[in-house]
Amino acid sequence: MKKSSIIGLVVIAIAIAVIIGLYSNASSYGSFADAKKASGELHVIGYLDKQKELYYDAAKDANYFSFYMKDKKGEECKVVFPGTKPQDFERSEQIVLVGEMVNGEFHASHIQMKCPSKYTQDKVDITEASAKKADI
């Protein structure tokens, strides 16, 4: 066999391995309902329920943070994260969680947030004080 055909075969073999590697490692997006059925970790996209408590008490456990999130289908679930409360969490617009369901609680191993300051049109600060002052 010619060397160039050997190299060609090796290249094709590696390209296939790369794609298989991706497929076997790729995760999927789902809802909390899907997470209850799934056996492994899953990505869930949703929104923070700002009415309910964000619980973090460093004195009790510096690595326990819990909150409630509504997934895109509207189902709400308690989420537990083994770490500190991420920076600027309250202001997050959308959250992507990676994790799995354990006894009705979603245990997130990774939290990614989208904050309005970065991703949507900013709010202009118009303070009361300056509004009064400049009233002609």
Place this chain on the structure above:
Amino acid sequence: MDTAFKGEHLFPGQLGQFFIVLSFGSALLAAISYYFATTDKTGLNNSWRRLGRIAYITNLASVVGIGVSLFYIIFNHLFEYHYAWEHSSKSLPVYYIISSYWEGQEGSFWLWCFWQGVLGNILIWRAKSWESPVMTVISLSQALLASMLLGIEIFGSRIGSSPFILLREAIDLRAQAPIFASRPDMYHNYLSYITDGNGLNPLLQNYWMVIHPPTLFLGFASMVVPFAYAIAGLWQKRYKEWVQPAISYALFAVMVLGTGVIMGSFWAYESLNFGGFWAWDPVENAALIPWLTLIGGVHVMIVYKNTGHSYFTATFLVLISFVLVLYASFLTRSGVLGDTSVHAFTDLGMFWHLVTDVAVFFVIAVVLVIIRWKELPIDKKEEETYSREFWMFVGAVFLALSCLQLVIVTSIPVWNKMFGTNIAPPNNPVTLYNVFQAAFAVVVALLAGVTQFLKYKKTDSGKFYITGAVYLALAVLITALVVYVSGIYRLRIVFSLTMLAAIYMVLSNIKVLTDAFKGKIKLAGSAVAHIGFALILVGAVIAAGTSKVVSINNTGEQYSAEFAKRNDPKENIMLYKNTPIKMGDYVVTYIGDSIAMPNHYFKVDYKRMDASGKVVEEFMLKPNSQANRKMGLVSSPDTKHYLLHDLYTHVTMAPIKFDDDPQNDDAHSEAEDDKNYDPPISHDIAIGDTIRYREGYIVLEGLNKNAHVENIQLAKNDIAVGAQLKIVTNGRAFTAEPVYMIKNGSMFDFSRKIDDAGLKLRFTKIDPKAGKMTIMVYQQPENRRPYIVMKAIEFPYINFFWSGTIIMVIGFVLSIRRRNKELKTVPAAPQTHKISKRPSPQQVG
């Protein structure tokens, strides 16, 4: 619509917008002129070229004009402009105004335009017979870049995004502040309500933000030059010649882009924003992708120059590298990464515009290659197995494959968009990338080692096997030691193999370097660059593979057995002020704060003790946090640098006030203050007695009969007595003197607080008969005491990574000088076949 708004400065914006239009127009004119200068057969090509030059120089001047206008606007805080309002604020120091320039997409496009303008002018001066075709390509690229800044509405859709758009045009102020809708007279004066801009993200207020983006964008911009040469070579049928002049530019591009990428890596490492020096975040990958292909490209260009082999591979890799630069900018700027990266730019609605940019250059490259396919000087004869060119070619193929893996995985959101699928990125992308990329690195590094023992054309295989094997044996010995000491053997085997390949690469290139010093000095450049690259691999494998969290925390309330089981050990520890905690080899204590607004520094004392408890090392780290109203708690770590490892301390949570809150809180009443403490405990004691409390003891050392309380004048019959107390807690001693007072027949007492011990002490009664004093001890409950939650991480042997980078850059500089020297010795006449000093009998065509 109101015609006049009070206080707006419209001139700088209009001037800037004029320059934007001028830069777009002049780039387009340059592209057209240079096109005709290349193709004209009527003898007018010199006039066309002159026009092209004038247009391109005008382009650079107008790009500078845009920059000056934008600087004027930001420097003078003209917040009527959206860009200034969004990215800067009045409190921003002058040197960060430069950074706020390229925080947004528009500014970074401008930066790219600027570098491409500068490079184009260098080519006008240096490219000689290549000027017209090469500048046609570069002018076209410049015109497309300038179009990204246009911000003009055409047929109802906005083309590009201008940095000179006004705040009131970008944001509907009347919708946001209803007062403007109801009071049109106030809207007309809206600017007096906009008192300050948004400011620069605290994470970006870093000196790296001043130098990292310019370097990175110079790297991106310079990738267009080898691309333009390759296109010009195909277009003008000067298939062989383009390689020689393009090598220097390609080397320059990989050197600068590589430096820019590693600067970003260093910044990420220093600030821990990405959790380490490399996180395989899509934005990092986007910059690495074109670097990998062009590194492969440079090697096969050299192969082609020396042997006439690998022509197609060289052309392909150079062409694809620039297309990948554009693809990378599409990935990071179009918003397509969406859920997968928080570090990408904000989406500006330019999705199709960015796609067009990629498509234009991709199509040009593909079409030209297809048209010229039959004429390409592709060598039909195969390379010898024992030849350098063959294995360099294989190495370049593997670099391209490693790039392919990065592209495929990073582009998951693109595949979803294209095929309507809903695949999520891997749950553990870092592991996936690490394993694949380490495997590619094994092959590439081994080849970069082996090829040093091979010659171009043909090598004596016996001699090759002997030297190759001797060096391999040596490498195995050293690797065994390194792998054992650093603990890499505990990881996947592929990382040990990477280490072996990298060490082999270092050794064989050291051999070349010593030969270089013996006379073949021109070989020094590549040897040095290779050694640098191999050291980067060594550092990356050890640091990434064996970095560990030191602040392991096994305490904490168990919320559920499941939770505890899954997440052990945990990575954050909590430190109460002045309460030492054992952490790994260290005893750490949070001992205090120092505040330099807006930074809040936490002083963390580290002690390392030997077996007998003697302190062998003590130092203090001051990680800091900013509690920013807009961004939340933004923390920066502090690092203890050792020669062989770095120790990070990073505050992940701390109860601190926002940076715009007033700093003193003494205003509240005594009763209010008591709520901060547990119910007090009274002790009746005599002088010399000791009170024990939860965290130490208190000794009444004596009484001060002449106690003074400020602002209180004592009359003749009044009494003021101070209790001299010594407090010992956690190995530290404090003194306090609460005062008991009788004034005008009434009793008072003045408490004293020892914040560092979390105590408040009162002296409330004297019983002269029994000789007893009543001391009330108020203790702060644990959760009211100042605390920090922190994480400490150790990164070993990271210095290999940084020093490797510096060495690699030195190697690139040496190589560029060598290639430039070669260029001068080669006659500039077209269609020269003798482009190499070596005989090249196998060249075809």
